[in-house]
Amino acid sequence: MRGYLGIDVGSVSTNIVFLSERGEVCEAVYLRTRGQPIRALQEGLGELRRRLPAEVSVLGVGATGSGRYLAGLVTGADVIKNEITSHAVAASTLVPGVQTVIEIGGQDSKLIILRGGIVADFAMNTVCAAGTGSFLDQQAARLGIPIEDFGRLALQSSAPVRIAGRCAVFAESDMIHKQQMGYSLADILAGLCEALVRNYLNNVGKGKEILPPVVFQGGVAANAGMKRAFEKALGMEVIVPPYYHVMGAVGAALLAREKMAARRPSKFKGFGVTEARFQAAGFECGGCPNACEVVELREGGEVLARWGDRCGRWSSSLGLQNVG
Amino acid sequence: MKVTFPHMGHLWVSVAAMLQYLGVEVVVPPPTTKRTLTLGSRYAPEFACLPLKLNLGNFIEARELGADTILMAGGCGPCRFGYYAQVEHAILEDLGYRYRLVVMEPPQRHAGELLAKIKYITGHRSWLEVARAIWFGFQKARLLDELERRAHYLRPREVRRGSTDRAFGEALKIVAAVRHPRDMAKAAEQAHRIMSEVAFDAYRPVLRVGIVGEIFTLLEPFANYDLERKLGHMGVEVDRSIYLSEWINDHLLFGLAGGRRTRKAACRAAAPYLNHFVGGHGQETVGSAALYAAQGYDGVIQLMPFTCMPEIVAASILPKLKAELGIPVLTIVVDEHSGEAGLITRLESFVDLLHGRKGVEG
Structure with a gap:
């Protein structure tokens, strides 16, 4: 079996997919990053290895997500791409003709506008995380309901309560207030979904032309309440594609396939990296008052890369690519 | 009297040259x-914009080096900057940093007000000498802008990564070290030679992006996270809508020095979208974006500090321009909470977007 690896190391989850040569998703692993991207990546790769047949051959590796450079260094990726491009590629491959991609992950949310299969515009949330997965997670925990049940419960609502959604902290106090008033849990959850959608459309979607077909992906797309709230606000159908939760990884794998079409040998270090000992550690540079926090990644005793310095004193001293 | 002033990109080279030529003792604040x-x-109010915060930091650090007089620009346009000199001075006073404040701004009643301020700084020097000093500073600004334009061209095409930055750093040192106008020609030759030694690949395909927006965030690399260098290393040749020498020519020399571009031209280009002054550089931002579109640039990036009113006005008009002229525009807002990782992701995505469009059209 031959195919491509796509790796998406995000703030909340680490997702890895194995894509066949024809571009079909064979296996997908989704696990929590828990602040330890290297360990999550190694565990995920190990899990994928167990699920795949023994004679598997990796033709190329793509890495994306906020931990893309780290993941790329650890595994030996052939392509390292930002999340916008990866998500756009995956959406337009799985849902041909898509014009709008709504992606809501753990700590950020994106809007991608495609026209004719090409990214025409995009936006990401800036200073506020009120509309993202972490907030939903936290509220589900506070209300004592498993996050998996959130959407199903929200769908039972017939009269969603209006909740102040501009700020996560105020949204929470407003929800508590509505609970004390005696509104039903379902109406509050549905109200929260609507508030988050309002917040998303006002902040991320401002000034953008949202045209169908609209695809909704990222971990939060699992929440049927959010899907319904988007459909209600936009007045159009919202498609949640299969593999919605690992679309970044699918995109990275597709990009790897495109890059390796010329049949070059992959830089993939092999599944052995799950056993290797990687250490990432930071130190503060004393070279000037910028006091950059430089990060150093080591494998065994060898320094693989350094980054985080503004002036390039550390990152360029290795003769390696500055990973920004 | 030891005079200091706030940083804004390479502004310090010109201001220090002017003042030193007139025999004024200068304390250049440590690099931002x-x-x-x-x-x-x-110490700054939370909702003041980034320039105020950085000015204030510059003044505190310059005080530590013995500066006792602040030379600052003012004005009374609809942008808050006109009042920053006084606000910053008041904050410094509260903190116990004693400073004399001299604000250069268009006079309210008669020209004598401004002249008196210049005399205060320059003492007994003749007006002819003052004019020569200003011309000296302007020459330095113009030379640095030429060198920087060259760097913008070279960076995406350099054969060895980082060689442009190193060459520009050296050239900058040479220009900064010149103490007398008569040595300028030699310095210019040396600086240009250093830049010409950077090996580059003239045939490498590059993207061209115009950077527009608020002057401080455009000119100060610390404020914009070295945006121009980052883009250069991503294979983008940048141009900036404002260069210091153009600004000096427009605002201090009444356009006498001639030049490629003027504020007037930008405002004419803005007219179909924004036909009115909205403070700061809002009108120039819209106009420059239109000019870049007309010149066939691949994209435009708008830069502004968080809460910048004139640029917010411009940002709300740019989507219309974008739709009519078909040029992609990315708006980047900076403040002290900005995350570099988020900026890099946006820039990479924007560069991919431009490549994607080019692939379809080409």
Whole structure:
């Protein structure tokens, strides 16, 4: 079996997919990053290895997500791409003709506008995380309901309560207030979904032309309440594609396939990296008052890369690519 | 009297040259760093914009080096900057940093007001000498802008990564070290030679992006996270809508020095979208974006500090321009809470977007 690896190391989850040569998703692993991207990546790769047949051959590796450079260094990726491009590629491959991609992950949310299969515009949330997965997670925990049940419960609502959604902290106090008033849990959850959608459309979607077909992906797309709230606000159908939760990884794998079409040998270090000992550690540079926090990644005793310095004193001293 | 002034890109080279030529003792604030920002944002009002915070940090750091007089620009346009000199001075006073404040601004009643301020700084020097000093500073600004334009061209095409930055750093040192106008020609030749030694690949395909927006965030690399260098290393040749020498020519020399571009031209180009002054550089931002579209640039990036009113006005008009002229525009807002990782992701995505469009059209 031959195919491509796509790796998406995000703030909340680490997702890895194995894509066949024809571009079909064979296996997908989704696990929590828990602040330890290297360990999550190694565990995920190990899990994928167990699920795949023994004679598997990796033709190329793509890495994306906020931990893309780290993941790329650890595994030996052939392509390292930002999340916008990866998500756009995956959406337009799985849902041909898509014009709008709504992606809501753990700590950020994106809007991608495609026209004719090409990214025409995009936006990401800036200073506020009120509309993202972490907030939903936290509220589900506070209300004592498993996050998996959130959407199903929200769908039972017939009269969603209006909740102040501009700020996560105020949204929470407003929800508590509505609970004390005696509104039903379902109406509050549905109200929260609507508030988050309002917040998303006002902040991320401002000034953008949202045209169908609209695809909704990222971990939060699992929440049927959010899907319904988007459909209600936009007045159009919202498609949640299969593999919605690992679309970044699918995109990275597709990009790897495109890059390796010329049949070059992959830089993939092999599944052995799950056993290797990687250490990432930071130190503060004393070279000037910028006091950059430089990060150093080591494998065994060898320094693989350094980054985080503004002036390039550390990152360029290795003769390696500055990973920004 | 030891005179200091705020940083804004390479402004210090010109201002220090002017003042030193007139025999004024100058304290150039230490280069703007994270410490500057930390000091500035500790004492500045939370909702003031980034320039105020960095100015304040510069002044505190310059005081530590013995500066006792602040030379600052003012004005009374609809942008808050016109009042920053006084606000910053008041904050410094509260903190116990004693400073004399001299604000250069268009006079309210008669020209004598401004002349008296210049005399205060320059003492007994003749007006002819003052004019020569200003011309000297302007020459330095113009030379640095030429060198920087060259760097913008070279960076995406350099054969060895980082060689442009190293060459520009050297050239900058040479220009900064010139003490007398008669040595300028020689310095210019040397600086240009250093830049010409950077090996580059003239046939490498590059993207061209115009950068527009608020002057401080455009000119100060610390404020914009070295945006131009980052884009250069991503294979983008940048141009900036404002260069210091153009600004000096427009605002201090009444356009006498001639030049490629003027404020007037930008405002004419803005007219179909924004036919009115909205403070700061809002009108120039819209106009420059239109000009870049007309010149066939692949994209435009708008830069502004968080809460910048004129640029917010411009940002709300740009989507219309974008739709009519078909040029992609990315707006980037900076403040002390900005994350570099988020900026890099946006820039990479924007560059991919431009490549994607080019692939379809080409």
